[in-house]
Amino acid sequence: MTSAPDPSALDSIGNWPVDHASAAIVSASGETIAAFGDSGRIYELASVTKLLVAHAVLVAVEEGAVELDTPAGPPGSTVRHLLAHASGLDFTTDEIRSAPGERRIYSSSGYEVLADTVESATEIRFADYFAEAVCAPLGMSATALTGPAGHGAQSTVADLTRFAAELLSPRLISPQLHAQQTSVQFPGLDGFVPGYGRQRPNDWGLGPELRDGKSPHWTGASNSPQTFGHFGQAGTFVWVDPVLGAACVVLTDRPFDAWAKPLWADFNDTVVREIRTMNNIH
Numbered sequence: 001m002t003s004a005p006d007p008s009a010l011d012s013i014g015n016w017p018v019d020h021a022s023a024a025i026v027s028a029s030g031e032t033i034a035a036f037g038d039s040g041r042i043y044e045l046a047s048v049t050k051l052l053v054a055h056a057v058l059v060a061v062e063e064g065a066v067e068l069d070t071p072a073g074p075p076g077s078t079v080r081h082l083l084a085h086a087s088g089l090d091f092t093t094d095e096i097r098s099a100p101g102e103r104r105i106y107s108s109s110g111y112e113v114l115a116d117t118v119e120s121a122t123e124i125r126f127a128d129y130f131a132e133a134v135c136a137p138l139g140m141s142a143t144a145l146t147g148p149a150g151h152g153a154q155s156t157v158a159d160l161t162r163f164a165a166e167l168l169s170p171r172l173i174s175p176q177l178h179a180q181q182t183s184v185q186f187p188g189l190d191g192f193v194p195g196y197g198r199q200r201p202n203d204w205g206l207g208p209e210l211r212d213g214k215s216p217h218w219t220g221a222s223n224s225p226q227t228f229g230h231f232g233q234a235g236t237f238v239w240v241d242p243v244l245g246a247a248c249v250v251l252t253d254r255p256f257d258a259w260a261k262p263l264w265a266d267f268n269d270t271v272v273r274e275i276r277t278m279n280n281i282h
Helices: 008-015 046-063 079-083 108-122 126-138 157-168 175-181 260-279
Strands: 021-027 032-036 153-155 191-193 197-199 228-232 236-241 246-252
Touching: 008 021, 008 032, 008 260, 021 157, 046 079, 046 108, 046 126, 046 153, 046 157, 046 175, 046 228, 046 236, 079 108, 108 126, 126 157, 153 157, 157 236, 157 246, 236 260, 246 260
Parallel strands: none
Antiparallel strands: 021 032, 021 246, 191 197, 228 236, 236 246
16 A cells, blocks of 8 residues: 655645645556645646647547648658657747757747647647547546647646646557657757756657756656656646656746756655655665
């Protein structure tokens, strides 16, 4: 029987310089094993949106509406390039800054192209497709895409624990597609992780950022290299560590800045340590 970790990890969020925060740790079975704050409070997700939107795109791939190699974005770019930030598109505009597959250029505008591509293929407004493909089957009733596909979703910790459980053990996409989702796409590409500088390489999957050996990083130094997830400018993050068999969701209402970098790294190391103790992992 799994027991909850020492509450000190999540309780430490109470000392963060934020007005509101909510958090949860999720086990491999999808059980919430620890929580902090109001799990029903709605927060802006900022770029954590990309994790959810990417999952909706992968559902569209499973349904045959689009393929990973469907052309989308700049000439030579595909759905796969856009999901992995390898299309060459600028961060926020339609400017082409490199040829596809040459650089890892983090691009919110690329996710807007993905949304348009799925919308065109399905003839369903993307926000509605997103709701039908991801939110409804996972019971995420408080989650909605109310703005751009790169950063415009709102959600709660309660909903994102359901999504984190999906990322730990997917039922909306196949194991084969999930393996691609969480493995390096276009290996060897350098690029910047916003707020954390240039990474060599800056590995990315089909939506999730891959931790690998990145340093500095927003996850803990003790998170396994297989850890994947995303953080958002709204002061939000979700990570999934398949080696630990657990995930962590943290939502706040203070934009990411210098306050977050040391707190997040130390917090995540404490969470990992307590999960290891709980699961008797050495």
